[in-house]
Amino acid sequence: LEQRIGRVDRIGQPHVVRAINFVLEDTVEHRVREVLEAKLAVIAQEFGVDKAADVMDSAEVEPIFDELFVHGLQDPASIDKECDAVINQVRGKVAASRKDTDLLTEDHALEADDARKWRDHPAQYWLERAITAGLPARGGAAEKVGDAWRVKWADGSESPRVCFDARTAEQNPEMDWITLEDPRARAIISELPRCVAGQPLPIAAVTGLPDTVHDGVWSLWEVSLSASNLAESFNRRRFLPVFVTDDGRTFVPTARRIWDLLLTENVTLAPKVEVESARASFETSLTAAKAQGERIFGKLLEEHRSWLAEERERARYAFEARYQAIGRIGLPAVREHRRKRLEAEFDARMAALADAEGCTPDLNAVLMIRIGHLGGAQA
Template identity: 40%
Template sequence: MRLEQRIGRVDRIGQAKKVRAINFVFEDSVEFRVREVLEQKLAVIFEEFGIDKTGDVLDSSQAGEIFEDIFISAFINPETIETSVDYTVSRIREEIREVRENSVLYGISDEPDIQAVERLRSHPLPHWVERMTVGYLNSHGGKAARKRSWWELTWPDGQVLQKCVFTSRENERYNDATLLNLENSRVRGLALNLPQIAAGQPLSCVAVNGLPANISGFWGLFEVRLQAGLQKHSQIIRIPLVRRRYLSIFMTDEGKMFLPTARHIWDTMQTAEPKVLHSLSHEESLAAYEQILDAAEKAGKELFDSLQQEHRSSITREEERGMHAFESRRKAIDRVGLPEVRQYRQTKCDLEEKEWRNELEMAKQIVPEIRPLLIMRIVKGGACDYE
C-alpha cells in the first residue's frame, strides 16, 4: 500500500505522460522472500474477495501493524517466513470477512435490491438533520430563514450560509447550493453532541406506523462503552481506547423484556417516522427511566464482556508487538560502531519503552459506561393509519 501511495503521487488524474514505477529489492534477502510469499498469498485473497473489498482493510492502520509484525518476525527468525506469512494472511482474511459481514456497503449483493434502494432513497434522515439544525439555530442565537426550496442559515458565531439544502446525496438540481448532511463538520458536530436522556426528563408517548397493534411498552436505545486509559489519545500504543456497542431494549407494561421486539421497533423506525402523541409526567418518566435503565444494564453486560475481551486481546497483541519492536531496535543499536551514538540511541530507546509501558498499563484500566440515547413509550395501535 505504501508503494501504491507513492506511485499515486506521480500517476495521478491529469497526468499526460506514461508512468512506469520500478521498485528494487535485494535478491536472496529476507524482505525479498517475505514479499514473494506474501504477494502469492494475497493474490488468492484478491481472487476470493475482489480488490475493491480488500483495499480498505489493507490500507488500514491495523494492517500496517500486521505487516510490521511479520517483517520483524521474519528478520528475527528467517526460517519461519512461510509460517509467519500464513498466520498473517489468515489474520487479513478474517479482518476482510468481518468487514464484509458488519458493513452495510460490503453486505450488498451483486444483484441490486430494488426495495432496499427505494427505502434508502426515501429515508427521512435529511429531514431529521434539517429539523435538528434549524432547531439548534433558533434556540442558540442563530437564524434559519426559509427561501423557497432552500434555507439561509446564520450560525451563532456569525457565519452565514446561503442557499443551503439538506440532502444525503448529490443532485443536479442543487449544483449551486450548499449541501448539508452528516458529512458537514458543523452538522456532524451537532449530531455527535446531542444531549443524553436524563432521569426525570419527560418521556414521549409515540405511535409508530407499521408496528403490530398489540405492542405497548417502553423502548430505549443505549450505547454500551468501554473507556480505557486515563488520557483520550495515545501517542505510542496502537489500540483503541474507546470501544462501543449499541443496544435496543423493549419492556412491556408487565415488565417483561423482549430484545427481538426491540430490534424490530428500531428497524421499523428507520423508515416510519414516530408520531409524538403526548408526554409522561415527571414522576412517571423518572420511574420508567430507572426501570428500563436497570434492564439495559443487565442486558448490556454480555456486550460489555465482549468489548472487554476484545480490549484484552488488543492489549496482548500490543504487548507482543512492542516487545518484538524494541528487541529488534536494540539488536540494531548494538551493531552501531560509535559508542556515543550507540549510548544515545540506547537511552532514547529505553525512554520510549518506559513511556510505552506506562501507556500500556494505563490502557489496562477500563471503565464501563452505559448511555441512554433515546427512550420513549410505544402506545397501542401503532399499526393504524394516524396520518
C-alpha cells in the same frame, strides 16, 4: 577526527563547519571510491531514496569496505569484481532496511463494488434525518428547497444548497455534499443527549408497528468502555435498544423492530407527555438495560483486552526493529545514546499499556419514549 569536528560545530561559534575528505587521484582508494559511488547511485535510483550516506556510515558494513580496500591493494585488477560483490551485500541490507521502515504499511486493493456498496449505504439517509431534525434543538435550522436543503448550522454559518445523497451530489455538482467527514455534521451526531430519571416522556405512535405490540416504554442506551489514561484514549461504545411493556415484560426483537421503524417510518407524537410514571419507567428500563447490556459489556471488555495485546505486540516488534536498526548506523557513543532513549520510550509505552488495563464502564440513556395508542395526536 570526526568527534573533534563535531565539537567545533557545537561550541557555539557562528561559522559553518565543513569537513572535506581528500582522495589522491590514481590511487586504489580513489578507484574503489569512484566505482562504489557510481554503483551506490544506482541503488539510490532503484529504491527511490538516497541510502548512500546511511550505508557509508553504517558500522555493520564497515568491515566489508575495509576488506574491499585491502583486496584492492592486493589485486587492483579485481576492484570492479569486488565492488560488485560488496554492492550486492549493500543492496540486500538496503532492501531489509526499507522493509523495516514499511512495517506499518499495508496494501489494500480498491474494489468498485465496495465503493458502490458504501455509496448505497443508508448511513447518509440517517445522517440527513439526524441533522435536519437535530439542528433546531441546537439553535440551527434546516429547510427543504427542491432537491436541496438550506442549512443554518449551530455555529451560525449557513449552507444555501446541500445534499446528503451521493447520487444527488453526482447529478448536482454545485451542491455541497454533507458526509460524516464534515466536522459540523460530526458535532451534531457526536453530542448525544442524556435522559435522566424523572424526565417527562414523550408519547408516540410508530407507523408499521403491529397492533399486537403492547403499550410500553422504548429506550436506547449507550454502553461504553473507556481507558482515558493513554494518549490515544481507548474508547468503545455500543447501543442497546430496550422495550419494556407496562406489565414489566421485556422484548428484545420488538425493541430492535421499533428502532428500525424510528429510522425509516413516520413518528406521531401526542400533544402531552407522561410525567407521573416517568421515574418508575426510567428505573424499570434501567434494570432491563443492565441485564441485557451485560453481554455487550463483556464483548467490549474482550475487545479492550485484545487491543492491549495487539498494542503490546506492536510495541515489542517496533522496539526490536528499531533496536537492530540503531546497531547498524552511527558511532558507538551515538548508538548507545539512541538505544537508551529507545529503551526509555519502550518502558514508558509498556507502563501506559499496563495502566490501561483498568477501564471504566458506563451506561447512559440516550432516548426514552412511551409507545402507545394516541388520542388527538399530531405528526
